[in-house]
Structure formats: structure tokens, C-alpha cells
Amino acid sequence: MVYIGERIQHHAGRSGYDQLARRVRSRPLSPAIHHALTSILERTPSSAVKARLDSPPYSWYWRPEQLAQELHAMGSMALAGGVYHWLYGENDFRWAGRFPRRKGARIVVSMHQPPRIFERVFPDPKALGRADAVLACCRSQADYLKDFAGEDKVHVIPHGVDADFFTPAPKPAEEKFIVLAVGSWLRDFSLLAEVIREAGRRRSGLCFHLVLPRDRIKDFDGAPNTKIFHGVPDAHLHSLYQSANVLFMPVTDFTASNTLLEGMACGLPAVASDVGGMRDYMDSSCGVLVPPSDPEQALTALLNLKKNQNLAPAMAESARKKALKFDWKRIAQSVMKVYKGLYAR
Structure with missing residues (x-):
């Protein structure tokens, strides 16, 4: 197996889909070749090429090191068999499937974005075919991607978690009821802000801990x-997760x-917007699960968990088992x- 994909910089050290590569024995692409290709691309004088790649939808993708990695993988596939797995397909998979590859080389692509994002950032959906x-x-x-890749090629495999690192801890006996919100991608910040404001107006006793990017x-x-x-x-x-009472x-x-x-x-336990694949x-x-863009129902769910002394602990135990x-x-x-299965056909 060869894994292709840059680590997402804002992910924590134990987070991210590239954790998969730590659980499967694989061979790396040569760092020296990657570095050399990146240097060449960074010095390329073609402003026309850069202008095209630096505009939508390629701007989601274009960074010299990512293009270098794909070119490197394409060259490797022409010489050696094995499974070449693009971990972040929206970011890194563009042209590899169009070029000849050695018999026995297989391409696997993991996709992460919902349809509306995919349509905006992935320039050639037919490439998945x-x-x-x-x-x-x-x-x-998966239902959406089958239209481009073919029903027999699409597999539903959930995202993962390092359950050995992320573990529960006894909750301290204190009056605070902490609502934790983490991250930024596809977050409804206007809803979060409204819930916080309304919780404050009602003197609800809810305390909010927010882990945010700098720009938020x-x-x-x-x-x-x-x-x-x-x-x-x-x-x-890890300690913020362990000390909270509910995830929002x-x-x-x-x-x-x-x-x-x-x-x-x-x-x-989580209070979450009932959208996309949340129920998976x-x-x-x-x-x-609460309706999207409904601060009243979201706040009601948080307050119910605070008031019900038996509900939250039962949900906490179930959450760990499900994770x-x-x-x-x-x-x-x-x-x-x-x-x-790719070699059993």
C-alpha cells in the first residue's frame, strides 16, 4: 500500500483521516523525489498554468507540494503495482487515473466532503470513475458519488477515532455544566452564537468552552x-473533552x-444538527439530534441534559460504546x- 495525502495542518496529532496510514503497513513515496518535484514546480515560470491552477475549482487543490505528490504517485504506478490510496480525494486526486499504470496497480480514493462542497471544489467528477x-x-x-464512480466501486467506510487515546474520565463534582464546541469546518457559528446569547439571557447555568481557529x-x-x-x-x-458534560x-x-x-x-453525549450523515x-x-438552524430546540436539548441527572450519564456510556x-x-x-477485494475480481 502507498498512501498519498498531506496532513491537514489544523488537525490534532491524534486526529485526522491520515491516522489510517498508521494502522496499515505501507511503503512511502520517496521524500527526496517529492522535494525535488516540489522545488521544480515552485520555480516554474508559466504564469498561465499557475493562473489556471490558482483559480476555482483548482484553488482548493493547488499547492506545489500536492501536485508534486500526485505526479510522483503517477510515476510510481507506472513502475510498480500495489494499492495507491489517496486519503483526501478532494485535495489531492485530479489526474492520476488518466495515465497508464502497471498491471496490478490499483487506485483507491477517500472522499470527505458533502455534495455541495464536492461540486464546488472537484473540477472533474468523472475522474472518480x-x-x-x-x-x-x-x-x-455514497449515494451521491455512485453517479460518478459507479455503484459497484463506492464503499461506505466510516471515519475513525483513536479510542485508546480519547477516553472518558470521571466528571468532577462541581456545579458547572460545560458545553464544549470544537472546530470550524461546516460549523453553524450563527446558531452557536445565538444559543450562547440566549443561554446567558435566561441565566441557564450553561458554561461554554469553545475551541476555535484564530479567525473566529x-x-x-x-x-x-x-x-x-x-x-x-x-x-x-483531551482534557477539554473529558471535563465537559456535553458536546455541541x-x-x-x-x-x-x-x-x-x-x-x-x-x-x-452530543447535541447535533440532524443533517447529512449525522445519523450514521x-x-x-x-x-x-435537533433540526438545523433552530437555536430554540438546540438550547432546549442542552438544558434537558443539564436538568436530567440520569439521562446524561446513560448517554455518556452509550456514546463511548458506540465510538x-x-x-x-x-x-x-x-x-x-x-x-x-480489488484483486479478487
Whole structure:
């Protein structure tokens, strides 16, 4: 197996889909060749090529190191067999399927974005038809991708979590009821802000801990009963999950989420927007699904968990059990079955 994909910089050290590569024995592409190709592309004088690649939809993709990695993989596939797995298809898979490859070389592409994002950032959907297998994170995403890749090539394999690292801890006996929100991608920040404001107006006793990117911090300056964290190391992120009482996931769309699975693995019940593939990961046993863009129902769900002394602990136990089904060790086994199936045809 050869894995192609840059690590997403804002992911924590134990987060991200590239954790899969740590559970499967693989051979790396040569760092020296990658570095050399990147240097050549960075110095290329062709402004016309750069202008094209630096505009939508390629701008999602274009960085010299990513193009260098794909060119490197294409050259490798022409010389050696094996499974070449693009971990972040929207970012890194563009032209590889169009070029000749050695007999025995197989292409697997993992996709992560919901249809509306895919349509905006992936310039040639038919390119997925040149892959031998396409991995989707949830059923609704898979149904959409089948139109481009073919029904027999698309497999639903969920996102994973490091359930050995993200673990529960006893909740301290204190009066604070902490609502934790982590991350930014596809988050409904207007809903989050409204829930915080209304919780403050009602003197609800809810305390909000927000782990935000730098560019979002100013949006919550002065928010009542709110602490903001940025750039926290893994151990601190882990402790924030463990010390919270509930995970709040207001999102506009969804296929999978590091945050949701990490919170569940730490024994957090979730209040989450009922959109996209959310039901593939959680149900009423481990949290509350609320309509999207509805701050009143979201706040009501949070307050019910605070008031009901028996409900939250039961959901916490269920969340941990459910998260174990998404442990990376189990996900890696499912992916390996796909790899093996490519050679059984």
C-alpha cells in the first residue's frame, strides 16, 4: 500500500483521516523525489498554468507540494503495482487515473466532503470513475458519488477515532455544566452564537468552552459564560473533552467529524444538527439530534441534559460504546477488505 495525502495542518496529532496510514503497513513515496518535484514546480515560470491552477475549482487543490505528490504517485504506478490510496480525494486526486499504470496497480480514493462542497471544489467528477474503489464516510455521500464512480466501486467506510487515546474520565463534582464546541469546518457559528446569547439571557447555568481557529475568536469576544481556546495541544484537547458534560455540534452539513467521534470516545453525549450523515454516527441513545438552524430546540436539548441527572450519564456510556465501533483498528480492517477485494475480481 502507498498512501498519498498531506496532513491537514489544523488537525490534532491524534486526529485526522491520515491516522489510517498508521494502522496499515505501507511503503512511502520517496521524500527526496517529492522535494525535488516540489522545488521544480515552485520555480516554474508559466504564469498561465499557475493562473489556471490558482483559480476555482483548482484553488482548493493547488499547492506545489500536492501536485508534486500526485505526479510522483503517477510515476510510481507506472513502475510498480500495489494499492495507491489517496486519503483526501478532494485535495489531492485530479489526474492520476488518466495515465497508464502497471498491471496490478490499483487506485483507491477517500472522499470527505458533502455534495455541495464536492461540486464546488472537484473540477472533474468523472475522474472518480477511473478509480478502482471510492470510499465514502456516510451513506448519503455514497449515494451521491455512485453517479460518478459507479455503484459497484463506492464503499461506505466510516471515519475513525483513536479510542485508546480519547477516553472518558470521571466528571468532577462541581456545579458547572460545560458545553464544549470544537472546530470550524461546516460549523453553524450563527446558531452557536445565538444559543450562547440566549443561554446567558435566561441565566441557564450553561458554561461554554469553545475551541476555535484564530479567525473566529473575535466573533465570540464578550460572549456570556464562555471560555475560548485556540491552538491547544493534544493533551489539553483531551482534557477539554473529558471535563465537559456535553458536546455541541451545530453544523450546516455533515459527512464525518473528528470532533464528534473524539467527544463520543471521551464519553460525551452530543447535541447535533440532524443533517447529512449525522445519523450514521450517532442516535438517540448517545445524544440528541435537533433540526438545523433552530437555536430554540438546540438550547432546549442542552438544558434537558443539564436538568436530567440520569439521562446524561446513560448517554455518556452509550456514546463511548458506540465510538468503539469506529476505532481506527476496526476501520483499518474494513479498508483492508476493500484492498483485497480489488484483486479478487
